Amino acid sequence: MTLRTKIASGYLLIILFLGIAVWLITGRITDLQREMDFVTGHDFEVHNLTNQLEKRLVTMETGMRGFVITGNSSYLDPYNTAMSGWEQDYERLYNLVKDNPPQKASLEQIKETIDSWMKEAAFPLVQYKKDNNTAKINEYFQANVGKTISDRFRSQVDSFRTVERQLTQTRTEELHSRNTVLRRELYWFVGLVAAAAIAAALVISRSILGTVKQVTRAIQAITAGSRSGQRISVRTRDEINDLGEATNRMLDRFEEENWMQTQIAETATAFQSITQSEELTRLFLEKVASLMQAPYAVLYLRKFERGEDSLVLSASYAADGRKVGEERFRIGEGLVGQCAADNRRMILTTLPADYVKVRSGLGTASPSSIMVSPVTLEGQVLAVIELASMEGFTPQQEQLLTQILETFGITLDRVMTRMEIERLLAESQAMTEELQAQSEELQAQSEELQTQTEELRVINEQLEEQNVFAELKAKELEEAKEELETNAERLELSSRYKSEFLANMSHELRTPLNSMLILSQMLADNPKGTLTPEEQEYALIINNAGNDLLLLINDILDLSKVESGKLEIEAEPVNLTELPVALEAIFTPIATQKGIEFRIVMEESLPSIFYSDGQRLQQILKNLLSNAFKFTEQGAVTFSVGYSSGTKEGEGQDGMSYLVFSVSDTGIGIPEDKQLQVFEAFQQVDGATSRKYGGTGLGLSISREFAKLLGGTLTLESREGEGSTFAMYLPHTAHGEEAGERLLPAASEVAAGISVATSEALPAYPEQEPRSTAVTQAGEGPSANRAPAGAAPKDAAPFAGRRVLVVDDDSRNVFALSTALRDKKIEVLTAANGKECLQILESEPAVDLVLMDIMMPEMDGYETMRAIRAKENWLRLPIIALTAKAMKPDRDKCLEAGASDYISKPLKMDQLFSLMRVWMNR
Incomplete structure (x- = not known):
C-alpha cells in the first residue's frame, strides 16, 4: 500500500x-x-x-x-x-x-x-x-x-x-x-x-515510520560527511520517493547558497586594504562583471561638486581602451539618474540593436538586457552600477548582486570617508603650521598690548571724568527730548488747526463764489437779450474764472484732507468697459480742437469689473490726461489699461496682480533732474512768471497721493523733447471685501485715520424714493434747451407757478438764487434762518420745494430739517440741502437730518434745476 x-x-x-x-x-x-x-x-x-x-x-x-x-x-x-x-x-x-x-x-x-x-x-x-x-x-x-x-x-x-x-x-x-x-x-x-x-493513526504510523527513519539517517549522513555531492537514493514508489527527491533538491539549493555566501565573503574581504575610491571601484567592477557574466559594466559615484548633486563615472569594464557610457548624470537624469532618485533597481529586457556592442576577437554582438542598481548605505544612495547581459539575468544572479552591493556600500563609504579624513588632515596640518606662525605673532602682539594696557589705564581715568560730563549731557538731552515732544504736540495741534482753517476757508470762499457763479452764468446766458455780445463775453470770463477758482479750492481742500487723514476712500465696483466711453466724451473734443490723435488701448483679458474708488480713479486719470493734452502740440495722446505682475519699483506681494493705467504723450517731455519735482505741490518744470503753460502745480501731487490711498503707485518715464508716460499701478481685486482689506493699509500709510467706506443704503423718509433715482434723472442736462436771447427758456414751463422757499442767511446767495428762480417763472419765498423758515411754512402751506442752506445763525439747516420732518404734513415736502461743505460726511449728515437731496456750493444751476424738476414732479 x-x-x-x-x-x-x-x-x-x-x-x-x-x-x-x-x-x-x-x-x-x-x-x-x-x-x-x-x-x-x-x-x-x-x-x-x-x-x-x-x-x-x-x-x-x-x-x-x-x-x-x-x-x-x-x-x-x-x-x-x-x-x-x-x-x-x-x-x-x-x-x-x-x-x-x-x-x-x-x-x-x-x-x-x-x-x-x-x-x-x-x-x-x-x-x-x-x-x-x-x-x-x-x-x-x-x-x-x-x-x-x-x-x-x-x-x-x-x-x-x-x-x-x-x-x-x-x-x-x-x-x-x-x-x-x-x-x-x-x-x-x-x-x-x-x-x-x-487508534487509526497509531496503526498507520507504524507502517510509515520505518521508511521515514531510513530517509532521516541518510540526510544526517550527508550533512555530517565531507562530500557535498552525495544524494539520497530511494527505491520505493510511494511518497517517500517524493521526499527523497525533495531532499536532493534542497541539497542543490544548499550548495548554491553556500557558493553565494563564499563569493560574498571573498568580495567583502578582497578590498579591505584599498584606500582610493577609483582603485576600489575598478577592482569591484571587474569582480562583479565576472560573477554576473556581464560583458560590459560601468559604475558611477555620487558626488557633490560646486553645489550640484550628480553621478560621475568612476570605473568601466571591457572598455576597449576607452571609457564606456556618459561622464556625468544629474540626479533624475537618464536611467542612471532616475535609479538614484528612486533608490530602486531597474531591468530592461528589450534593447535596440545599436544600444551597445560587445566586441571580441571573433566579432561583435548586442546584449539582450541591462540592469541598473543603486549602491546604498542606510537608505542613502552612494553609487549606481549598470551591467549588460547577453542572455538575461537569472534570479540567482539578482540575489547575489543584491547581497554583494550591501557589503560594497559599507566598504565604499569607509574608503570615501577615509579619503575625506586624509584631505581634512592635510588641511589641518597646513592650518596648524599657519597657526604656529600666527601664535608667534600674537605673542609679540601680547607684549605690545601689555604696554598699551598701561596707556589704557590712564585713558580710563580720563574717561571716568568724561563719563561724569556725559551724565550731565544726558540730563540736558532728556530735557531737550521733553521739549521736542512738547513741540511735536504743538505741531500736531497746528496741523489740525490748519486743516480746520482750510475747510472753513473753503466754506467761506464757496459762499460768495456761489452767487458770483450763478449771476455770471445768468448774464452769460442772457435770457432777456439785453446784453451785448461783448458784455456776454465778459460775464463768461468771470464765470470761467470763478470755476477755475473753485477747482483750486477743491485741490487745496483735497491736499488738506490727505494731510489731516480726513479723506475717505470708498471701495466700489468700477466698470472698466464704461471707462473709455467716459474719457472719450471728455477729451475727444479737446483732441479735435488741438489737431492731435487720442488713442485708447484696452487689453482683451481685462475683467469687466474690479473694486476701487471710482471717483478718485477718474480724478487721477482726468488729471493725467489733462496734463498730456496741455503739453502736447502735435502727435498723439494714448491711454491704455493692462495687466502687470508687479510695479515699477518691484514685484507684487502675496501673488498680487496689478492693473496698469498709463497715459503717454508725444509732448515736450520732462528733464530727468525735474521728474521728481513735478509731484510736489505748487511745483512746475517751468516756474518762471513768463512760463508758456499755466496751472497751479497741484494736479500731479494730488494724483500721487490718491494713488497711494488706492493701494497703488504712480510712476513717470520721460525724455525731454520726446514725450512722457505716467503709469498708475493698482492692485487687481475681484471682491469688495478684498478691496477694503487692500485699501485700508495703503490709506493708513499715507495718512493715519483715513477710513475705507463701503456703500451703504441712505435713509429714506416716508414716501420718498432713494436718492440714486434723482441723481440718474438729474443727469439730463437741460442746458441744451436754452431759448434764444430775449425769449423765456423753453424749460421754464415745468416750474411756472411753483412756489419755492429759499432759506439762506447770505443776502448775495438769496439774491442770486431768487433771480435765477424767477427767470423760470417760479414764485420765490425767502427766509434768513431756520425759525423764519418754520414760520413761513406754517403761514404758507402751499410751498412746493425748499432750498435749505446749512450754516445759518440761531437755527442751522440740520436742526430746521429735523423740525420739518417731525410734522406729519411736511414729511413729503421736498428739501434740497445747499452747503459749501463738500465732504462725504456732510452729505450723509444732510440726508440723515431729513434732506431729500444734496448739492454743494458753488451751485451749477443746470444741475439744481434738474433736481428741482425731479422732486417737484413727484
Missing part, C-alpha cells in the same frame, strides 16, 4: 465516526437554527421597521420645516417621499406583530398619532407656506402643536421598541440555554471521534 492508501484508510475510518456523530446532532442543530432564524429574521426586521418608521416622520418634519423656512420647493422632495412610504413600512410592521395583541394595539396608537400629526401639523403648515400666509405660520409655531404630537409619537415608539427588545432578550436566553446542551453533546461526540482517530 502506498502512503496515500494508508492515510486514506485512516481518514475513511475517522469520516465514518464523524458521519455517525453528524447524523445524531443534525436534528438538534436544525431545530436550534430554526429558532435562530426566527430571532434574526422576525425580531431584527421589527426593530428595523420601527426605526424606519421613526426616520420617515423625522424626514417629513425636516422637509416641512425646510420648506417653511426657505420657501424652496426642493425641501418637499424628501417630505413627499417619506409621506408616500411610511404606510408601507407600517403595514409590514403590523403583519409582523399581529400575533402579539399588546404590541398590535400599541402600533395602532402610533398610526393614529402619525395621522394626527399630518392632519394637524404637516398638511396645514405646507399649505400656509404655499399661500404665503405668514400669520398662520407664526400662529402655528406659537401654539407648538406639531412638537406636542411629535413628542407623543417618539414616546409611543420608544415604548413599542422597549417591549420588542424584552421579547428578543427572552428568545435569546432560551437559545443560549439550548445551545449549551448541544455543546455538551458535541463534546462527547468529538471525544469519541478523537479516540477512533488516534
Whole structure:
C-alpha cells in the first residue's frame, strides 16, 4: 500500500465516526437554527421597521420645516417621499406583530398619532407656506402643536421598541440555554471521534515510520560527511520517493547558497586594504562583471561638486581602451539618474540593436538586457552600477548582486570617508603650521598690548571724568527730548488747526463764489437779450474764472484732507468697459480742437469689473490726461489699461496682480533732474512768471497721493523733447471685501485715520424714493434747451407757478438764487434762518420745494430739517440741502437730518434745476 492508501484508510475510518456523530446532532442543530432564524429574521426586521418608521416622520418634519423656512420647493422632495412610504413600512410592521395583541394595539396608537400629526401639523403648515400666509405660520409655531404630537409619537415608539427588545432578550436566553446542551453533546461526540482517530493513526504510523527513519539517517549522513555531492537514493514508489527527491533538491539549493555566501565573503574581504575610491571601484567592477557574466559594466559615484548633486563615472569594464557610457548624470537624469532618485533597481529586457556592442576577437554582438542598481548605505544612495547581459539575468544572479552591493556600500563609504579624513588632515596640518606662525605673532602682539594696557589705564581715568560730563549731557538731552515732544504736540495741534482753517476757508470762499457763479452764468446766458455780445463775453470770463477758482479750492481742500487723514476712500465696483466711453466724451473734443490723435488701448483679458474708488480713479486719470493734452502740440495722446505682475519699483506681494493705467504723450517731455519735482505741490518744470503753460502745480501731487490711498503707485518715464508716460499701478481685486482689506493699509500709510467706506443704503423718509433715482434723472442736462436771447427758456414751463422757499442767511446767495428762480417763472419765498423758515411754512402751506442752506445763525439747516420732518404734513415736502461743505460726511449728515437731496456750493444751476424738476414732479 502506498502512503496515500494508508492515510486514506485512516481518514475513511475517522469520516465514518464523524458521519455517525453528524447524523445524531443534525436534528438538534436544525431545530436550534430554526429558532435562530426566527430571532434574526422576525425580531431584527421589527426593530428595523420601527426605526424606519421613526426616520420617515423625522424626514417629513425636516422637509416641512425646510420648506417653511426657505420657501424652496426642493425641501418637499424628501417630505413627499417619506409621506408616500411610511404606510408601507407600517403595514409590514403590523403583519409582523399581529400575533402579539399588546404590541398590535400599541402600533395602532402610533398610526393614529402619525395621522394626527399630518392632519394637524404637516398638511396645514405646507399649505400656509404655499399661500404665503405668514400669520398662520407664526400662529402655528406659537401654539407648538406639531412638537406636542411629535413628542407623543417618539414616546409611543420608544415604548413599542422597549417591549420588542424584552421579547428578543427572552428568545435569546432560551437559545443560549439550548445551545449549551448541544455543546455538551458535541463534546462527547468529538471525544469519541478523537479516540477512533488516534487508534487509526497509531496503526498507520507504524507502517510509515520505518521508511521515514531510513530517509532521516541518510540526510544526517550527508550533512555530517565531507562530500557535498552525495544524494539520497530511494527505491520505493510511494511518497517517500517524493521526499527523497525533495531532499536532493534542497541539497542543490544548499550548495548554491553556500557558493553565494563564499563569493560574498571573498568580495567583502578582497578590498579591505584599498584606500582610493577609483582603485576600489575598478577592482569591484571587474569582480562583479565576472560573477554576473556581464560583458560590459560601468559604475558611477555620487558626488557633490560646486553645489550640484550628480553621478560621475568612476570605473568601466571591457572598455576597449576607452571609457564606456556618459561622464556625468544629474540626479533624475537618464536611467542612471532616475535609479538614484528612486533608490530602486531597474531591468530592461528589450534593447535596440545599436544600444551597445560587445566586441571580441571573433566579432561583435548586442546584449539582450541591462540592469541598473543603486549602491546604498542606510537608505542613502552612494553609487549606481549598470551591467549588460547577453542572455538575461537569472534570479540567482539578482540575489547575489543584491547581497554583494550591501557589503560594497559599507566598504565604499569607509574608503570615501577615509579619503575625506586624509584631505581634512592635510588641511589641518597646513592650518596648524599657519597657526604656529600666527601664535608667534600674537605673542609679540601680547607684549605690545601689555604696554598699551598701561596707556589704557590712564585713558580710563580720563574717561571716568568724561563719563561724569556725559551724565550731565544726558540730563540736558532728556530735557531737550521733553521739549521736542512738547513741540511735536504743538505741531500736531497746528496741523489740525490748519486743516480746520482750510475747510472753513473753503466754506467761506464757496459762499460768495456761489452767487458770483450763478449771476455770471445768468448774464452769460442772457435770457432777456439785453446784453451785448461783448458784455456776454465778459460775464463768461468771470464765470470761467470763478470755476477755475473753485477747482483750486477743491485741490487745496483735497491736499488738506490727505494731510489731516480726513479723506475717505470708498471701495466700489468700477466698470472698466464704461471707462473709455467716459474719457472719450471728455477729451475727444479737446483732441479735435488741438489737431492731435487720442488713442485708447484696452487689453482683451481685462475683467469687466474690479473694486476701487471710482471717483478718485477718474480724478487721477482726468488729471493725467489733462496734463498730456496741455503739453502736447502735435502727435498723439494714448491711454491704455493692462495687466502687470508687479510695479515699477518691484514685484507684487502675496501673488498680487496689478492693473496698469498709463497715459503717454508725444509732448515736450520732462528733464530727468525735474521728474521728481513735478509731484510736489505748487511745483512746475517751468516756474518762471513768463512760463508758456499755466496751472497751479497741484494736479500731479494730488494724483500721487490718491494713488497711494488706492493701494497703488504712480510712476513717470520721460525724455525731454520726446514725450512722457505716467503709469498708475493698482492692485487687481475681484471682491469688495478684498478691496477694503487692500485699501485700508495703503490709506493708513499715507495718512493715519483715513477710513475705507463701503456703500451703504441712505435713509429714506416716508414716501420718498432713494436718492440714486434723482441723481440718474438729474443727469439730463437741460442746458441744451436754452431759448434764444430775449425769449423765456423753453424749460421754464415745468416750474411756472411753483412756489419755492429759499432759506439762506447770505443776502448775495438769496439774491442770486431768487433771480435765477424767477427767470423760470417760479414764485420765490425767502427766509434768513431756520425759525423764519418754520414760520413761513406754517403761514404758507402751499410751498412746493425748499432750498435749505446749512450754516445759518440761531437755527442751522440740520436742526430746521429735523423740525420739518417731525410734522406729519411736511414729511413729503421736498428739501434740497445747499452747503459749501463738500465732504462725504456732510452729505450723509444732510440726508440723515431729513434732506431729500444734496448739492454743494458753488451751485451749477443746470444741475439744481434738474433736481428741482425731479422732486417737484413727484
